[in-house]
């Protein structure tokens with residue numbers, strides 16, 4: 001459980017190229033309701049009173065970030081990201097000099113984050129951290145290589161992992177570095193912590209906290225962002 005005096009740093013991996021989006025720009029810079037996706041994401045984190053600073057991992061070739069209004073906020077710092085999302089997150093963690101801190105890692109591609117979800121994660125995460133997540137609503141199928149149904153997966157106890165994901169800085173930095181050194185497949189911070197035996201808390205978050213991944217997601221996010 002985070003102690004009140006322990007600072008919270010937000011880490012935003014934003015160095016991806018958005019292959020699945022197939023746009024001319026990296027998807028974090030696509031326009032959403034009048035401004036880039038990354039601008040929405042940063043402003044939501046900066047608006048929360050318990051977040052001290054935001055460290056954004058960007059492509060070394062990023063020339064768009066400085067055009068964002070949030071780039072001028074003195075609580076925002078940029079670092080060079082890496083080849084994979086986990087490398088970008090670790091680069092940001094290595095730039096934080098506060099071993100007593102906790103970090104809240106949130107995808108740049110999830111602009112529809114609600115303040116109450118950030119608060120709930122901070123309040124409900126346990127001593128082994130926590131993640132926002134949404135219980136699976138649909139019946140889940142495992143596919144055969146041919147694309148047919150192999151079997152139905154029991155959905156009881158099955159959750160979609162979202163972000164933010166909240167952990168003590170030092171523990172996450174060590175677990176992530178170890179996972180990457182061992183070339184483990186890490187697609188979220190919790191999986192790095194699970195590898196070292198942690199059982200983070202699942203904190204139910206709003207399913208509207210979607211990750212903009214494919215073109216259709218942008219249209220959905222346009223509808224959702226207006227409701228926040």
Ligand SMILES: Nc1ccn([C@@H]2O[C@H](COP(=O)(O)OP(=O)(O)OP(=O)(O)O)[C@@H](O)[C@H]2O)c(=O)n1
Pocket residue numbers: 012013014015016017018019020021027028057081082083084085086088089107108109110211212213
């Ligand atoms: N080397 C990378 C790859 C991804 N990300 C970030 O991690 C988040 C989630 O990743 P994803 O949705 O997969 O974004 P992309 O990698 O850009 O998408 P794609 O896989 O379609 O290329 C995004 O905000 C993305 O910018 C990152 O910081 N560094």
Ligand SMILES: C[C@](O)(CO)[C@H](O)COP(=O)(O)O
Pocket residue numbers: 085107160161162163187188189211
């Ligand atoms: C971190 C994440 O958003 C949790 O669902 C997801 O794992 C990111 O996956 P991606 O393939 O890097 O978008």
